[in-house]
Amino acid sequence: MTAISRLSHRTSRHVKERIIESILFLAALVSVATTLGIVYILVKESVVFFNHVPLWDFLTDTQWTPLFDDAHFGIIVLLSGTLVSSAVALSVAIPLGTIIAIYLSEFASARAREFAKPVLELLSGVPTIIYGYFALLFITPLLQKLIPGLPGFNLLSAGLVMGIMIVPYVASISEDAMRAVPMSLREGSYAMGATRLQTALKVVFPAALSGVAAAYILGISRAVGETMILAVAAGMQPNLTWNPTESAATITAFIVQVALGDLPHGSVGYQTIFAAGLTLMLLTLVFNVLGHWMRRRFSERY
Amino acid sequence: MARKDIGEIRNIIVRHKRLDVIFGVVGLLALGLGLLTFATLFIDMALDGYTRLTPDFFTEFPSRRAERAGILSALVGTTLVMLVTACVAVPLGVAAGIYLEEYAPRNWVTDIIEINIANLAGVPSIIYGLLALGLFVYEFSLGQSILTAGLTLALLILPVVIVATREAIRSIPSQIREGAYALGATKWQVVQHHVLPYSMGGIMTGVIIGMARAIGETAPIITIGALTFIAFLPASPLTGTFPFLSFEWLQSPFTVMPIQIFNWTSRPDPNFHANAAAAGFILVLMTLTMNGLAIWLRYRVRRNIKW
Numbered sequence: 001m002t003a004i005s006r007l008s009h010r011t012s013r014h015v016k017e018r019i020i021e022s023i024l025f026l027a028a029l030v031s032v033a034t035t036l037g038i039v040y041i042l043v044k045e046s047v048v049f050f051n052h053v054p055l056w057d058f059l060t061d062t063q064w065t066p067l068f069d070d071a072h073f074g075i076i077v078l079l080s081g082t083l084v085s086s087a088v089a090l091s092v093a094i095p096l097g098t099i100i101a102i103y104l105s106e107f108a109s110a111r112a113r114e115f116a117k118p119v120l121e122l123l124s125g126v127p128t129i130i131y132g133y134f135a136l137l138f139i140t141p142l143l144q145k146l147i148p149g150l151p152g153f154n155l156l157s158a159g160l161v162m163g164i165m166i167v168p169y170v171a172s173i174s175e176d177a178m179r180a181v182p183m184s185l186r187e188g189s190y191a192m193g194a195t196r197l198q199t200a201l202k203v204v205f206p207a208a209l210s211g212v213a214a215a216y217i218l219g220i221s222r223a224v225g226e227t228m229i230l231a232v233a234a235g236m237q238p239n240l241t242w243n244p245t246e247s248a249a250t251i252t253a254f255i256v257q258v259a260l261g262d263l264p265h266g267s268v269g270y271q272t273i274f275a276a277g278l279t280l281m282l283l284t285l286v287f288n289v290l291g292h293w294m295r296r297r298f299s300e301r302y
Numbered sequence: 303m304a305r306k307d308i309g310e311i312r313n314i315i316v317r318h319k320r321l322d323v324i325f326g327v328v329g330l331l332a333l334g335l336g337l338l339t340f341a342t343l344f345i346d347m348a349l350d351g352y353t354r355l356t357p358d359f360f361t362e363f364p365s366r367r368a369e370r371a372g373i374l375s376a377l378v379g380t381t382l383v384m385l386v387t388a389c390v391a392v393p394l395g396v397a398a399g400i401y402l403e404e405y406a407p408r409n410w411v412t413d414i415i416e417i418n419i420a421n422l423a424g425v426p427s428i429i430y431g432l433l434a435l436g437l438f439v440y441e442f443s444l445g446q447s448i449l450t451a452g453l454t455l456a457l458l459i460l461p462v463v464i465v466a467t468r469e470a471i472r473s474i475p476s477q478i479r480e481g482a483y484a485l486g487a488t489k490w491q492v493v494q495h496h497v498l499p500y501s502m503g504g505i506m507t508g509v510i511i512g513m514a515r516a517i518g519e520t521a522p523i524i525t526i527g528a529l530t531f532i533a534f535l536p537a538s539p540l541t542g543t544f545p546f547l548s549f550e551w552l553q554s555p556f557t558v559m560p561i562q563i564f565n566w567t568s569r570p571d572p573n574f575h576a577n578a579a580a581a582g583f584i585l586v587l588m589t590l591t592m593n594g595l596a597i598w599l600r601y602r603v604r605r606n607i608k609w
Contacts (some may be wrong), residue, residue, distance in 0.1 A: 013488060016488075016490070017488050017489060017490055020490045021401075021405055021489075021490075023397065024397045024398070024400055024401035024405055025401055025405070027393070027394045027395075027397030027398040027401060028397070028398040028401040028402055028406070028415050029415070030394055030398065030457075030460065031398065031415060031418045031419050031422055031460060031461070031464070032414065032415060032418050034418075034422060034433070034457050034460070035418050035421065035422060037433055037437050038425065038429060038430075038432075038433045040437075041432060041433050041436035041437055042429075042432065042433075042436075044436070045436060096332050096335065096336070099328060099329055099332040100329065100332050100333055100336070102325075102329065103325075103326070103328075103329025103330070103332065103333065104329075104333075107325070107326050107329055108329070116333060118597045119337065120336070121593065121597060122340075122590060122593050122594065122597070123336060123337075123340050125511070125514055125515070125518075125589050125590070125592075125593040126340070126343070126518070126586060126589065126590075127517070127518025127519070127520070127560055127585055127586070127589060128518070128520065128521075129518065129520045129560045129563050129564055129567075129582070129585075130343065130347070130518070130563075130582050130585065130586055131343075132564070132567065133347070133563065133567050133578055133579070133582050134343045134346065134347075136567060137346075137350070137567070137575055137579075138342070138343070138346050164336065164339050167336055168336070195318045195319060195321070195322045196322050196325075197318070197321050197322045197325045198318060200325075218424065221424055224426070225425075225426025225427070225428065225429075226426070227426070227427065227428045227520070227521035228520045228521055228560075228564065231521075231564075232564065232567055232568060252426070252428050252521065255428055255431075255432070255521075255525060256428070256521065256524050256525070259431070259435070259524050259525045259526075259527055260524065265440055273432065273525075274432060274436065277428070277429055277432040280426060280428070280429065281425070281426075281429050284424060284425065284426055285421070288421060288424035289421075291424075292420060292421075
């Protein structure tokens with residue numbers, strides 16, 4: 001083989017390598033394109049929406065009746081449903097998730113942990129529509145026996161089930177944070193005669209606090225974006241309320257309700273779901289960024 | 303005096319040890335509560351729906367009469383949508399994962415891609431539905447079709463596949479790569495002959511977990527406007543004439559399992575709730591099997607590979 005043909009072989013090899021690298025790079029860019037697509041679509045339709053409805057009305061109106069003749073667009077009505085159901089969910093998920101995380105990280109044997117972690121993972125794999133069915137047709141009738149007069153659709157049962165759904169998520173991230181606390185801290189605590197619980201609550205938990213807080217915040221973002229449980233069990237009637245025993249639509253449930261009906265492309269009703277979606281996106285973005293920022297902080301500490 | 307102190311200290315120790323035991327029990331209870339809820343959910347669905355779990359249930363179309371309704375169109379729809387999702391998400395996700403682990407230079411472009419993937423994983427699924435409605439259904443005029451749904455779910459699970467691929471690739475020691483380079487292999491040869499085959503188990507785990515998530519997703523599919531009442535099947539992908547393959551089914555309207563369940567759950571007639579329970583039971587079985595398979599696969603990969 002002459003030197004020239006050997007060299008030309010090299011170039012073809014090089015070209016092929018370059019092409020493959022570009023293809024792989026393009027595949028990686030798809031995620032950026034997705035984000036840009038989401039922002040583009042949400043902003044584009046919302047801009048048209050805010051030409052019809054002033055931003056001030058959107059933020060301050062206390063009625064949400066976009067499909068009526070006398071249309072009002074007060075997002076606070078949907079926001080109240082979202083916030084109340086999320087609050088109920090978190091009041092279940094945070095205590096349960098934290099206790100499970102402390103238990104798995106500090107108390108359980110390695111074998112129990114090996115068993116419990118996959119089971120928790122299985123739990124988080126259950127489709128949310130199934131949880132919705134469970135909330136509407138099992139938990140609500142149960143709650144109606146405890147709280148007479150509870151309506152068939154209510155934020156309470158949807159929130160409770162949503163909380164159970166988020167528990168594995170909160171528990172798993174918190175546990176990771178606690179396990180990242182160096183052993184020497186625990187050993188120091190034990191050497192001073194502290195019990196497991198004292199070590200867990202007074203040494204490990206504070207040391208892992210930013211990671212645990214990140215777990216809570218990511219849990220909130222999950223709850224705020226949850227759709228099917230609420231659409232099935234909390235009803236679709238917009239209702240400005242802070243009372244979990246009432247029925248109320250959330251931002252997500254409203255989007256589902258509109259999508260189920262037949263709204264012509266380009267109508268104000270159609271654009272409304274994009275404005276609602278933009279609100280939701282901004283809300284979860286704040287929590288996600290905060291959560292990731294806190295998570296990064298704790299991992300740099302030791 | 304000194305005695306009394308020791309007695310007090312002993313009391314304190316006993317008290318704290320008791321608290322320790324109590325917390326152990328509380329922790330077990332909390333864990334048990336999660337499991338109990340899941341068991342209740344599973345059993346409740348089985349009890350509500352078992353009367354409907356007959357062979358006919360799998361071969362009938364939805365109907366106005368609850369006793370005659372079945373999940374045939376939903377099962378077929380789910381299968382076809384998953385097919386599209388897998389065909390899009392797996393190559394894209396694996397390629398992106400390979401790029402980020404093996405090729406990407408340390409610069410701001412890479413940083414942006416990485417931050418993006420982390421953020422996308424936290425975007426609520428219904429937002430993907432809005433993206434698909436605005437982009438796929440109207441801007442690209444793909445309609446409310448199997449193709450649109452498959453693409454939407456593919457974008458949704460892309461972060462899962464990418465993260466799993468990256469983790470699998472990262473666990474391969476660099477000696478393997480160095481050995482191949484020393485023998486004159488190009489970067490792609492290293493990837494193709496060593497990195498990809500060795501990380502296959504981990505990638506498969508991620509793909510299965512992603513698909514299990516996609517199979518249960520309801521919100522984005524409702525948002526793109528999938529119909530809830532479909533009494534026909536999409537065109538068959540196999541035809542009798544040349545070229546024997548048809549892609550007409552990609553444009554077909556469809557329904558999927560979670561939407562069928564949603565539709566039956568939201569009807570006031572309790573007879574339909576039994577249908578929802580039966581279909582839900584099947585859906586849970588499907589996702590449980592897939593997740594279980596993924597967990598088992600990961601366990602096997604971890605046990606078998608010793609570098």
